Amino acid sequence: MQKTPFCLRVGHLLPYSMSDSNTTDFTNPSTFILLGIPGLETAHVWISIPFGTMYTIAVLGNFTILFIVKMDQSLHGPMYYFLCMLAITDLVMSTSTLPxxxxxxxxxSREISFSACLxxxxxxxxxxxxxxxIxxxxxxDRYVAICHPLRHSTILTKPVVAKIGLAVVLRSGILALPYPFLARRWPYCRTNIIPHSYCxxxxxxxxxxxxxxxxxxYGLFDLFSVIGMDVFFIAVSYTQILRAIIRLPTKDARLKTFGTCISHLCAISALYIPDFFSSLTHRFGHNVPLxxxxxxxxxxxxxxxxxxxxxxxxxxxQIRGRLLRLFTHKDT
Known part of the structure; x- marks a missing residue:
């Protein structure tokens, strides 16, 4: 059987080999078989321990963020609304695969129905x-807060925040639609074994x-239209932010202002650095085991x-203070 040497993921190239999977004579299966992590089946139970721990911490942490923002009226502002959107997104994304x-x-339990897979x-x-x-x-939000602080509350009103959130949801939802439709249109007649732990x-x-x-x-188009565009706009925003920080009169003022961006910069790094590393591994690590x-x-x-x-x-x-008050109140 001819090998398919490279596959384009959104942002990645994966060297899946069809010859590594068992083949059968059938047409469009009603179920697929997920292998988990091919080659490490005997270690699945051990691998599940850090994965399960990470998932549990992620769920508890994101629900805690949502609870704190909901309970504290002083946190009902644009930054925290966006943070809640991020928490919900993280919960859905991890829950769609980890269970x-x-x-x-x-x-x-490797079987997954065709519809559930899509x-x-x-x-x-x-x-x-x-x-x-998000x-x-x-x-x-950071750009407006630093470059136009006196107009922050008038620029990022609740309706504007809602419209931004709706735009993000619509863009993502529409651009993701072709994936299951493209997958559904192809005939599957060789194997129903997916050498992966999710669809x-x-x-x-x-x-x-x-x-x-x-x-x-389409995977490449989605990559450049989403990640490429988002990285560009983030870079433009922080270019303007850095210019505004440099113009501040004192070093303390510059450090304090830049400190308000640290959390967001860390969040960006947590998303894009693993993605970048994974992309490089898949693109250039041709001899890396599956x-x-x-x-x-x-x-x-x-x-x-x-x-x-x-x-x-x-x-x-604000979140750290609210969390400390919550635990202190319980202890007393």
Whole structure:
């Protein structure tokens, strides 16, 4: 059987080999089989321990952020509204993959229906793009707060914040729609075994016995239209922010103002650095074992939901203060 040497993921090239999977004679299966992490099946239980721990911390941390912002009226502002959007996005993105992944690791429950697979695929691409868009919105909030502080409350009103949030949701939802539709249109007649732990788009369509270049090209288009555009706008925002900081009269003022951006910069790093590392690994690590590539892809999905609430809990004085008061009140 001819090998398919490279597959385009959104932002990645994965060397899936069709010859690594068992083949059967059938047409369009009603279920797929997720292998988990191919080559590390015997270590699945051990791998599940850090993955399950990270997921638990991510869920508790993001729900804590949502609870604190809801309960504290002083946090009802643009920055914290965007933070709540980010927390919800992180929760949905991690929950769309981790429970099924842990089922594979713990109970060897590898079957997933075709419809459930396409649903998981849509949620993955939709909410990963949404997370990037929210970080752009947060960069705009920092730009207005630092470059136009006297007009912050009049520029970023609640209706404006709602419109920005709606725009981010619509963009992500619309751009993610072609993924399941493209996956559904291909005929699957060789195998129903997906060498992955979740239904990543190109891992699924690579099983099709058809020319899937449309799927590959759309993945590149989505990459440049979402991540490329978002990184550009974030870079423009921080260029203006740095110019405004440099013009401040004292070093203390510059450090204090820049300190208000640290949390957001850490959140950006938590999303884009693992993505960048994963992309480089998949593009240039042609001799890297498949199980390592799948591990990197899984960690990429877990790191932002885990790190974001920790970053904002530690770095944001209002949230940290509210959290301390909450625990102090319980202790007393």
């Amino acid at each position: 099924k992944m842990l089922n594979i690791f713990w109970f060897n 649903t998981q695929m849509y949620f993955l691409h939709c909410f990963s793009a949404m997370e990037s868009g 970080l752009v919105a947060m960069a705009f 990543e788009h190109i891992a699924v369509v690579n099983l099709a016995c058809a020319d899937i270049r449309i799927s590959s090209y 199980h390592f590539l799948i591990l990197i892809a899984n960690v990429y999905l877990l790191v932002p939901p885990l790190v974001h609430p920790i970053i904002y809990g530690m770095r944001t004085k």
